Amino acid sequence: MVRYQRADPEAADELVRRLTPLLFGFLSGPTHSRADTEDLVQECWLRIHKSRHTYRATEPVLPWIFAIARHTGLDGYRRRSRVDSREVKTERLPERTEMPELPGMSLKDELGRYLDQLPESQKEVILMLKVTGMSLEEVARATSSTVGAVKQKAHRAYEKLRRLLGESDGYRRKS
Amino acid sequence: MATDARAKLHCSEADKAVDRFLDRPRGEPPAGLVEHVTSCARCRQLYSWLLGPEEPAELPNGVQELVSRKLRASLRPVKPLPSTGRLAARFVAIFGLFAALLVAYFGPGGAAQMNATQLVVVTVVLLAAAALVAVSLSRQMVPGSVRRIPLSWLVGAFAAGFALVVAVLFPWERLPEMLAGGWACTYHGILIAVPPGAVMLYFAARGAPLSYRSLGATVGAAAGLLSLTVLQFSCENQHAGHLLLWHGGVVVLSVAAGYVAGWAAEQVALRRRQP
Known part of the structure; x- marks a missing residue:
């Protein structure tokens, strides 16, 4: 540099x-x-x-x-x-439904769809921790935040992912 | 035996282990966690992406070459910015210079009204606030700077500290007296804030501030604080209600004006970058 x-x-x-x-x-x-x-x-x-x-x-x-x-x-x-x-919508988009399981979808794609349901601030923390390999301190710097706030966002993101996954498992079992 | 025990890790324990793993800087995930994730469908789906090695992103052809060509075309040596301490000292110097000139221009009528305790405590509070705002401005000039305390906490702490000092140390007037004639102070305070605000913005723009709204609000806070200092030392009405409502109001209005200006600048920048 x-x-x-x-x-x-x-x-x-x-x-x-x-x-x-x-x-x-x-x-x-x-x-x-x-x-x-x-x-x-x-x-x-x-x-x-x-x-x-x-x-x-x-x-x-x-x-x-x-x-x-x-x-x-x-x-x-x-x-x-x-x-x-x-933009003027020329046709009505279908309502978002429960996430359908598509054939041939990889684990990463599937988790990517769950990640997309997280608030933007939580998703970016998870992506930075994983994609860039930065430490919590470094992610805090990159997001103009504190280490405590980054930890909290990461933990909340995982709580929500666990919940989403639990719901999805229940949904699959029912169907 | 130990391996068996680790393999029997329950999902809730795996969740806790992942939380602990996130709390540490970087390193290898614990062996028990990896084993559990490998054998449990739920945890594999949730954590294998996090714990496994990152797959390199597939880049479209020619992107790196295109970027390299663009960078090389305008590659010139640059001088790195000075340290945060030196940048902050520069902002404090601008603050002190403007404050001294303006108090000399308007006259130190307010300082003459204050007793020694009021003078010392108010000066310390205002100087501390100026130093904190200067550090915040310097950090915003450099992307990825350390931020140990959120800016909103600093603003809140200053507002509460100033209000407490004024409420305790200065005499209170009756409501009609408090409301009478105070607008002139706020009006002059806002006019006073504009030139130093412009100078601080000029210096802050030499860095690479990422959020215009945050920068605008911080420059507004610095300029408003300078106005508050000048009013505090020049205005002869040293009653608590007047100081809080009409002098303190300058800081609130300056922060709001700075934020709105930053928002407007952001909208202009977005429109310019629109394809």
């Missing part, structure tokens, strides 16, 4: 090579198309590039990167909400 600040092109390539898969994993979501995620990743890199003077060599790099990525994702979500609120 320090070499990147000194305009070393190889350092920039190395960062892009190492971090783009993590950013892609963090910014992709069930409601995003692949093209949307690609746009978000590119936008995120441009923001990182513009903000690179704010990185300090004494600080960990991942919270700095993912704080920017988090806001890129939030802005993307807000932009989509604006567009959605102005």
Whole structure:
């Protein structure tokens, strides 16, 4: 990162090579198309590039990167909400029903659908802990929060996932 | 035997083990938990993704090359920002400079009305608040900064501290006296807050603030606090009701104005980035 600040092109390539898969994993979501995620990743890199003077060599790099990525994702979500609120729906979408089990769906896909039911703040904490491998302290930095608040969000997310899973098991057993 | 005992871990115990695993920084999940997750369908569905190795995301062709090309095209050396302490000291210096100039301009009529205890306690409370706001502004300039105490708690603690100090140390007037003529103080306070607010915003924008709303509210708080300081040392009406309602009101209005300005800036930025 320090070499990147000194305009070393190889350092920039190395960062892009190492971090783009993590950013892609963090910014992709069930409601995003692949093209949307690609746009978000590119936008995120441009923001990182513009903000690179704010990185300090004494600080960990991942919270700095993912704080920017988090806001890129939030802005993307807000932009989509604006567009959605102005679009005229030409047909009525079906009501959301109990999650149907699709053939060939992997465990990760299935859990992804449960994760999608969590509040955004809880989901991002779970994704950061898993996708980026950051510690609680680092996730707290990236989300401008405290370690206690991150722990609480992670625990609440797991409580809700356990409940959702319990309901889903009950539903399956009944059917 | 030990392995058998671990394999018989109950789901509720596995839940607790996962919670404990989340509480630790990073490391390997306990062996008993892994064994239980492997053998229990419910826990496998819930936790295998968390405990297992992360699969690298499949990237579309050419994304990394495209990003690298864009970055290389505008790659110039940059000078890193100074430390949070130095940035905060800069904000405190701006605060002190504006406060001294404005109190000198309006005259220290308020300071002359206060006794030694009031003067010392109020000065300490205002300086402490200025330092906290300066640290908050400096941290917002750098993404991923440590935040041990939420900003809302700091604002709440300052508001409660200032209200308590004023309510206890200053004499109370009757309601009609409290309401009469106070608006002039608030009006002048808001006018006073604008120039230092603009200067602090200019310096804060040299970093990379991520939330415009949060930055706007914090700059508003800093500018409002500066106004409050100037009014406290210049205004000759040193009654508790007047100080809380008309002087304290400047801080509330400045924070609100800063938040709304930040929200508006955010909307403009979103519209610009609209494809």
